[in-house]
Amino acid sequence: MEFIWKTLSYTPYLLSLLFFLIFLEQISYLKKKRHIPGPTFVLPFIGNAISLVRDPTKFWDLQSSYAKSTSGGFSANYIVGRFILFIRSTNLSHKIFSNVRPDAFHLVGHPFGKKLFGEHNLIYMFGQDHKDLRRRIAPNFTPKALSTYISIQQIIILEHLKSWVHLSSSTPMDPIPLRFLCRDMNLETSQEVIVGPYLSKESRQRFNKDYNFFNVGLMKLPIDFPGFAFRNARLAVLRLVQTLSTCAEESKSRINAGYEPVCLIDFWMQENLREIAAAKHAGDEDPPHSSSKEIGGHLFDFLFAAQDASTSSLLWAVTLLDSHPEVLARVREEVAEVWTPDSDTSITTDQLREMRYTEAVAREVVRFRAPATMVPHIAGENFQLTEDYTIPKGTIVFPSVFESSFQGFVEPDRFDPDRFMEERQEDRVYKKNFLAFGAGAHQCVGQRYAINHLVLFIALFTSLIDFKRHRTDGCDDIAYVPTICPKDDCKVFLSTRCRRFPSLS
Numbered sequence: 001m002e003f004i005w006k007t008l009s010y011t012p013y014l015l016s017l018l019f020f021l022i023f024l025e026q027i028s029y030l031k032k033k034r035h036i037p038g039p040t041f042v043l044p045f046i047g048n049a050i051s052l053v054r055d056p057t058k059f060w061d062l063q064s065s066y067a068k069s070t071s072g073g074f075s076a077n078y079i080v081g082r083f084i085l086f087i088r089s090t091n092l093s094h095k096i097f098s099n100v101r102p103d104a105f106h107l108v109g110h111p112f113g114k115k116l117f118g119e120h121n122l123i124y125m126f127g128q129d130h131k132d133l134r135r136r137i138a139p140n141f142t143p144k145a146l147s148t149y150i151s152i153q154q155i156i157i158l159e160h161l162k163s164w165v166h167l168s169s170s171t172p173m174d175p176i177p178l179r180f181l182c183r184d185m186n187l188e189t190s191q192e193v194i195v196g197p198y199l200s201k202e203s204r205q206r207f208n209k210d211y212n213f214f215n216v217g218l219m220k221l222p223i224d225f226p227g228f229a230f231r232n233a234r235l236a237v238l239r240l241v242q243t244l245s246t247c248a249e250e251s252k253s254r255i256n257a258g259y260e261p262v263c264l265i266d267f268w269m270q271e272n273l274r275e276i277a278a279a280k281h282a283g284d285e286d287p288p289h290s291s292s293k294e295i296g297g298h299l300f301d302f303l304f305a306a307q308d309a310s311t312s313s314l315l316w317a318v319t320l321l322d323s324h325p326e327v328l329a330r331v332r333e334e335v336a337e338v339w340t341p342d343s344d345t346s347i348t349t350d351q352l353r354e355m356r357y358t359e360a361v362a363r364e365v366v367r368f369r370a371p372a373t374m375v376p377h378i379a380g381e382n383f384q385l386t387e388d389y390t391i392p393k394g395t396i397v398f399p400s401v402f403e404s405s406f407q408g409f410v411e412p413d414r415f416d417p418d419r420f421m422e423e424r425q426e427d428r429v430y431k432k433n434f435l436a437f438g439a440g441a442h443q444c445v446g447q448r449y450a451i452n453h454l455v456l457f458i459a460l461f462t463s464l465i466d467f468k469r470h471r472t473d474g475c476d477d478i479a480y481v482p483t484i485c486p487k488d489d490c491k492v493f494l495s496t497r498c499r500r501f502p503s504l505s
């Protein structure tokens with residue numbers, strides 16, 4: 001009893017201490033924010049986390065209108081103890097992308113990424129080390145390599161389209177949501193393209209199970225104890241990397257035995273073996289980034305990087321083609337001139353290049369609905385952004401590539417694939433505003449592959465399938481998952497359009 005009275009008598013002190021802390025936090029926010037537009041008062045501790053979690057679209061829209069309200073082109077906010085900056089100005093976004101280095105900006109990728117997939121991820125590397133690795137992975141995306149991948153991509157896309165139509169016709173009254181179907185298709189495609197021939201049937205099953213643990217853990221709090229989703233994900237990543245390292249070993253032996261490369265890891269190992277041999281010849285030790293263990297880790301990064309953004313782009317392609325029937329008709333016409341399902345052959349690289357309009361549609365989809373709307377970076381040191389504003393160390397900066405897509409460009413609010421055709425070449429003219437794949441040293445390595453994938457998907461989907469979107473209120477609104485996707489997960493009715501599906505071997 002006495003204890004309670006004693007405690008109660010402290011209450012006024014405790015309360016004033018609490019108010020004092022809240023006051024300090026508010027002051028610290030305002031000191032960092034200075035004259036930058038943004039909310040003046042923020043809730044203690046959590047800041048504006050609730051509105052961000054409840055309705056991210058509204059949160060970022062508001063942040064954007066703050067940024068528009070002054071000429072500076074950026075705005076501030078506060079989320080769970082973190083000062084953040086939203087950047088709308090394309091020029092300033094370039095300033096972030098071109099200053100990724102230890103004493104300036106570091107890519108964030110995922111809030112607990114370092115714990116989940118390790119510190120050695122490509123996105124956390126800097127300077128010469130990063131440049132070296134990028135040079136070493138360049139052989140994976142040469143025209144020859146990409147051309148090998150397109151046949152693999154088509155086989156998997158076809159298989160999945162067939163099963164989607166089947167699914168849709170077995171429930172003719174219910175539309176099917178494409179989001180997870182697209183994701184599964186992409187996972188299988190990238191798995192097949194990256195290490196396909198080296199996964200046995202059983203290691204493939206374990207691989208898929210582990211990859212699923214990883215995906216579940218991505219969305220959970222980082223509680224690293226047995227039985228928690230995060231721990232399961234972390235352990236699954238270790239096993240996946242181990243499996244991928246083994247694939248790299250097997251690829252090395254196969255290439256050493258004189259076989260031609262048939263998947264991504266082969267193209268990489270071909271170059272890798274050459275470098276190792278050259279180093280040995282010169283009496284040096286193995287070049288950096290050449291161990292199978294390290295390569296397994298990077299293969300995992302590819303797999304992860306290839307997943308969500310690409311899925312997002314496919315879903316928006318379906319959505320936008322549905323809402324722009326004149327674009328759809330032109331795509332179908334163009335594809336039919338170049339390739340027909342009756343041929344029972346896959347689309348060749350040359351045919352793919354002939355589909356100029358379809359490729360323009362793919363680029364316009366990525367511009368109009370940039371899958372990763374923002375590319376968060378953390379400021380490792382204070383950084384002078386403009387003449388009169390210095391970003392404080394620890395700030396999370398969000399350059400908005402989505403906003404840049406709607407600047408420059410002729411009538412940017414229109415979905416207009418013609419802008420990327422020969423006559424207008426807006427990809428060249430407004431290159432600076434096309435930031436959907438990032439910019440600078442870390443610009444997306446998979447962009448050519450991603451565009452090929454999108455073009456192949458659009459070509460096959462539109463020529464083999466008749467589709468109709470199940471339209472509901474707000475179904476095309478943007479949902480953050482956290483790449484963007486149509487709010488209803490892209491619900492469609494599907495039926496076969498061609499006489500029969502081609503059988504590719």
Ligand code: HEM
Nearest residue numbers: 122123305306309310313437438439442443444445446450
């Ligand atoms: C439409 C699909 C895609 C979009 C919109 C996209 C977008 C991006 C963006 C915005 C970045 C950060 C760039 C920067 O910091 O400047 C990035 C990095 C990266 N992307 Fe993509 N990406 C896509 C597909 C892919 C695919 C299919 C792959 C793999 C084959 C891939 C592999 C990577 C890798 C490895 C990085 C890290 C590069 C580095 O840190 O050096 N991406 N991507």
Ligand SMILES: *[C@@H]1O[C@H](CO)[C@@H](O)[C@H](O)[C@H]1NC(C)=O
Nearest residue numbers: 073089090091092094407432
């Ligand atoms: C962006 O920078 C370029 C030069 O790099 C300049 O010509 C242009 O006026 C700037 N745009 C804005 C909106 O400040």
